[in-house]
Amino acid sequence: MKSVATRKLTRLFVVGLMTGLALVSYGGRVQADLAIINGTDQYAKPKLEKDYQKANQKHKNDIAVQILGINDLHGGLDTTGDVKIGDKSYSKAGTVSRLAAYLDQAQSHFKSVTESDNTLRIEAGDAVGAAPANSTLLAHESTMHALKAMKFSIGTLGNHEFDHGLPEFNRILTGKKPDNSADKLLKNYPHRTSGVDMIVANVVNKKNQKIPYGYQPYIIKTVKQNNQTAKVGIIGIETATLPSLTLYQNYKDYDVLDEAETIAKYDKILREKGVNAIIVVAHTGVETKTDTTSGQSVAILNKLNDLSPDNQVGLYVAGHSHQYANAKVGRTQVVQAVYTGKAYDNSWCYIDGKSGRFTDVTSHVYPVLSAKDDPKTKSDKTVANIVKDADKRVNKKVSQVIGYAATNETITGRLHNNDTLENQAGELVADSQLAAAQHAQLNPDFAMTNTGGVRADLAVNKRKAITWGAATAVQPFGNILQVVDMTGAQIRQALNQQYNENQHYYLQIAGLQYTYHKSDETNPSDRVIEMRDTHGTSIEDTKNYRVVINDFLHGGGDNFTAFKNTKIVGAAGTDTDALIKYIEEKTRTAQKVTAPQLNRKIAVE
Incomplete structure (x- = not known):
């Protein structure tokens, strides 16, 4: 970790698909922004990472928790492309079958070093939408199948989950059948629940201010190690810029609440429940580039720390802007793994068993290497078969x-x-x-x-x-x-x-x-x-x-x-x-x- 940048600026709220800069002051106050320590990612695999090669004795009595994250998959079942992570570039990275293999490698390596079984896989929105035909023609149900096979258990809403209305997204999330007007290709596809718990704290129905479809604002996970138990709270956040990112008919029934105010609210509720290790998974942009980390997520954390200086958010898994990010913003580790399955983020968190608080959070972002660059890593067969089946079903239409x-x-x-x-x-x-x-x-x-x-x-x-x-x-x-x-x-x-x-x-x-x-x-x-x-x-x-x-x-x-x-x-x-x-x-x-x-x-x- 290096490159500390501390600034005193009028509080800015940053909005936009690609970490745009709409400047809005918060109550006219001028505050000292949080110190930012930019991360450095030089290695292609966790086992090469100096931070991750052996157990840290300082944390030998803590509870180790791993968070494996992706964002903006966009139904990229077999999408590949060049990706830049830190100062390193990788060619033809991606595909979900190789992503699945790397996630398994990362989890296995974490367990071998920390002797912990506490791994959670989460996705930060836009899992679907703006996708290739092998996802789109099957109403993204093939992507839901892939997420389940990759063992993702927690997700939040992005703007593309609203592309065909939230009811349709909820249908594919829960594996319900499409209506009678659906294409035969879709009707014949197997409909299965994704197994993903959708959490979103700041999207509510206008009529009753309740979160739609029974989605929860947060989820609490109990973790155990060293004869100790702790609770981790994970809060889901949608970008408040949603109304500028989808059609009016798709968002007209919902209010999207301020991100920072919502996090502060549920951080307080969780702490009152005895949950002192808190993670935010948010579809809000951020980018680390040339020793600078900026974007919507940084602005949200700045505001959060104005509203609630004693908040316990230790990790912020971001999305939406399709960029690489790895930085410590104040006390909070912020990370984003580019997009379309070309990379993933791997965070190692340590929790004190007595206080239940994070004692350390370290994150790195890794590429999903091509078979040419890493022939020893074989694609996950189960996930590969899901993609192969989807390709076969849509091939006649796609290849026309x-x-x-x-x-x-x-x-x-x-x-x-x-x-x-x-x-x-x-x-x-x-x-x-x-x-x-x-x-x-x-x-x-x-x-x-x-x-x-x-x-x-x-x-x-x-x-x-x-x-x-x-x-x-x-x-x-x-x-x-x-x-x-x-x-x-x-x-x-x-x-x-x-x-x-x-x-x-x-x-x-x-x-x-x-x-x-x-x-x-x-x-x-x-x-x-x-x-x-x-x-x-x-x-x-x-x-x-x-x-x-x-x-x-x-x-x-x-x-x-x-x-x-x-x-x-x-x-x-x-x-x-x-x-x-x-x-x-x-x-x-x-x-x-x-x-x-x-x-x-x-x-x-």
Whole structure:
């Protein structure tokens, strides 16, 4: 552990999918923020970790507890990709079958060193949603099967658990049958309970302020070792930014309460019950990068410690921002393991048997290495068979060729942005949405889409073919495309809003090009200099235009308030269908599908 950073700042509350920075003071007070000690992760396996190689004699009489955590799995049953953990990079990391094997290794190693059987596996939300076809086409029930096989017993809600409404998520969580309108593919899939106890303290029904579906605000686990017994309390937290991350109809029945205030409330309740070792599992973002740890989770802990300086939260397992994080924030260890099963976090906690309090918490994040990088570790057969079965069931639909590209090169997405945060797949999606509205004869001028909804590269195989599965991996949500009336001034406002939060939220666009001030010292609301259509005609602030957006943006999603409550002219189908039809239509031309030139946003000094 190293790099201590202590700051005195106005208390900030940080919101956003990618640890965005919406600045809100807490009661106008100026407080000293908690000291932050950033962690260092250099090793690929726990057995190589100096902290974990032998029992710490200082804790020989304590109760050892291991927390194995993941976040933002997003139904990534066989998703792989590059992952950076600390200063180390690993290629082609991931898949749940290998994740299962590494979790078992980590648990076995913990037991051999500490002689403790106290291991809990928890997930910090977004286990489902925005997923590949082998999860999506089976309503994510295949992911529930995988979580159960990996022995995850505790989870909390993320924003994607609301994608099809909380009732549907609860159905797949508990293994209930779908209704009669469900696809035959889904009806024929075995429906089983996940075995995951869902805990969420800050989501309540508006009508009665009760937590829905009998979910509990916390869970208490009894742990034993050295002829001693202690209790561990685990509090579940949803991000309070949920209303900006899902459709209104999906969250309208619920209030999402302040995270820090809720943690303080249940920390007090647990301590009154004699539980003095407390863990928070929260779908709130955080990132450790270049000796700095920041984000929503840090702000929450700062506020929590203002509200309740004597709180006993020793570990905070975070999610949502898809980043690596490992740091001590005040007395609390904070950790996040990137996303889609490419990594996991491994926390070793020690509890004093007399006081019931944590005496030490140490966390590390480890990659899920590829078979090439670690051939000695074999994939878990049970989990691998779940994935194999899911693949077989959806293969006919997924492998259906819908079109061809001009080359066999992958059309890359948001992990390959250029300097202006444009990417090929994102702008292809925007082009498809503009075309869909044109076919619907709604006379659109422009199209804009949130980059967070563009979930993958567009895969092109060696024969230049693009499959249904490849297209739906890029656009998995099925959001409704709406054509809205906007003035040029509103369009300018929307484009400027990309720069409000250090571009944690940004748009992919079609039908227009704009220039903006490169310097981030310019007021975010005044970054855009000039806007033009594809013919080079200036977009005038006072003139009306028609813009294609999805219903998520129309509700002000990703904090793009410029789109909110704009007049809807008409609907143009779903974003998923728009991309599929666009690829099909392009294939019928000599042009085929080509990657757009990334020249729609132009930065100037």
